[in-house]
Amino acid sequence: MEMSEQPRSRRQTRAAILGHLLQSGGMFRPPLAKAVRLSEASLSRILFDLKAEGLIEEVRRPAPYVGGPTGLVSLDNSVALAAIELTAQRLSVGVGGLSGELHYTERLPLPKTPTVESVGRVFHDALQLLQDWTRRRRVRLSQIGIAIPGLGRSSVSDNPIIPCDVRLTRGVLGEMFAGVPVEFTNSVVAHATFHRCRTEDYPFTGTHLFVFVGQGVAGAWMEDPIEADALLPVELGHMVFGEGGPRCRCGHQGCVEAYTSLPALAELLGVPEPELLHLGAEWVNAIPISSRVRQELRRRLFRLGLAIGNTLNVKPCPAVAISGWPSLLAEEDRKALVEGIDACLLGGRKFAGVSLAFVPPSNGNDPNAALAFAAFCLACRGGMPAASVEAA
Template sequence: MNTANHRLLRDINLSLVLQMIQEQAPISQRDLVQHTGLSPSTVFTLINQLHASDLIRECGYATSSGGRRPKLLEMNPEGGYFISVDLGGTKISVGVLDLVMHVRQQWVYSTPPEGGESVFQKLMEVISDTRQYCEDQAWKILGMGICTSGIVDCLNGVVIEADNLGWHDFPLAERLKAALGFVPVIEHDTNAAAYAEFVYGASRGQSNVVYVSIGTGIGAGLILNGRLFTGSNDMAGEIGHVTVEHGGPMCRCGKRGCLEAIASGPALARTYVQRSRATPGADGVDGKTVIALAEQKDAVSCEIVTDAGKKIGHTVGNLTNVLNLDTIVIGGGVMAAGDVMFSAIKEEILSVLLPRMRDKPHIVKASLGPSAGLVGVGALSLARMFNAVSLSDVGGWS
């Protein structure tokens, strides 16, 4: 075998062992041999290399079946760090995550309301400040990821449409490469949150998952057969633009009666204002306010939130029938406030599911909260490292 092929095989095996430790920790060398199919001597050599690079550490001993107790291995949280950015229409969140995706530091900035180029310049300022912070802490940065709202061509790094950012056919990857010298992981924010919940949160260990985000918009991220599914042009999961009411309210996409135009946060607020014009302060409410009022048993709010939840549940239930999903995770900013909408969603999903499917799907709330996007895009950055790991390159960058 020539040198190049030998190096490639070593890096593939190294990635395999590292990913197995990340997914199965704590795990012994013996179990790594069993799960990877590699020889004991190969696994021993790779473990030594990973130790030397500070990517893994020992964390105790396994039960012995005779002889010396085998040492257990896990990822070393301080062996490297990732910068994650969650780019939204009203705020930009940036976090520094360790090697096990714990958010070690986080900042939140206002998104420039004028949009367009000013958003990109703010993004670059945020990244620059965060890199400087990491340098001051002597933290080795292994990767970077950005998740963004809107319709995103992740393969080519183009934000096709993000009205709340003032971006249309914005060449984000190209601009980032020119400014940084490399292209970070770029992903849609809902997909990033779905991946976070799949790897570290409410749907961990499942194979076929839909994560539903209910906030300013409504979207879904899909995990199919254990892999993030984005469709042929990265637009899978746009359930917010499923028509649920013919001739209904106008949606920002240009159609009428979309789920998002009826059940998103702004839609809840708009409906509440229409039905409560005589209520003092009604014009100042938002979706979270309506949810909170429903939790307090306000009759108008309860009716609005329950109706919206049923429409979401009907849509998600049909999607579950089509894809035969095993887990449904409900998250997003609007969902964080209470149980009225969640109960309505769950009840409607169960009423829509085919009889033999009703006992199968777990219907749960998201567990990672507002940090899900940061964790998800960090985890995707880590996955990129798994797919292209070469210890000669794991020296960090600044």
């Protein structure tokens, strides 16, 4: 059923407008009205409210064509969002604007063998820094977005990847930042949001599967509308490919993640993981790969392709975006991944009509993904106070 056939609440209409502005970076009124299926008069009324609330601004720009519109509507950068991102090595905290620039960042290292208590202390230190910074500058936060690897429905207090107590952290946030909406998400959802809103020429606008290959391997179903439930994590990295394989951090052996994550890649290349992380995207040029290692690399990419293909067999989807170290490889090497997808999709990609695109890796630039997620959360509630969203 088309969205236009259903009555939209005020929140949904505002969310559609803010979502389009978030993904486009700014639009003239006529195309914006068309995109959100509103008359220009209705759009004007809502833009008036959004402007009065300090959520959007309109700047005069040269018209795109003679007699065309000159008011470019974009998100107001005076809105302050907090981003907190947990990775295998550290906890990053920052404050930034709706269009993605960070005004403040702090990175706190995690202990070598983290425990719930020690990670909790790092969280507390990070929140203290955030509170001090916002108080000193009299910054009022509109949203806090928190990205945690492996966060799932069952891991609210028991995270299998990095031990942390989400319930406890939520309580501390409630005390230190009373009244500020807070949302937690799985890291893959944050990275998917980051790419969709921040990657120039992101390949897909409709429904697709986003696959992230970093410290772990995970996916997210990306639905089209700007709705909080339009992004769902999928743990495809924990498909097991036979007994006796390498041990995965989830406790099983032979998971696709144990073969294709960044730690697994570092081991295969024979370099320490910190060195690989430090090289970033340059590792493809900096580290020589022997033909034996390249062969094994392609075997592993084929397995990753199988995992993606199996996921698509369970829930068919018209497109897949892959981000992470495989997107840095030459097409010759990436072919193995594509062959893996084809090997398990019924009849291959052409038959299933699946488009495939590689997007740049986004790991290592934390807390940018959490910041994009915070902006997405604000857009989803139409910029309305959290308490009034239910009533809208």
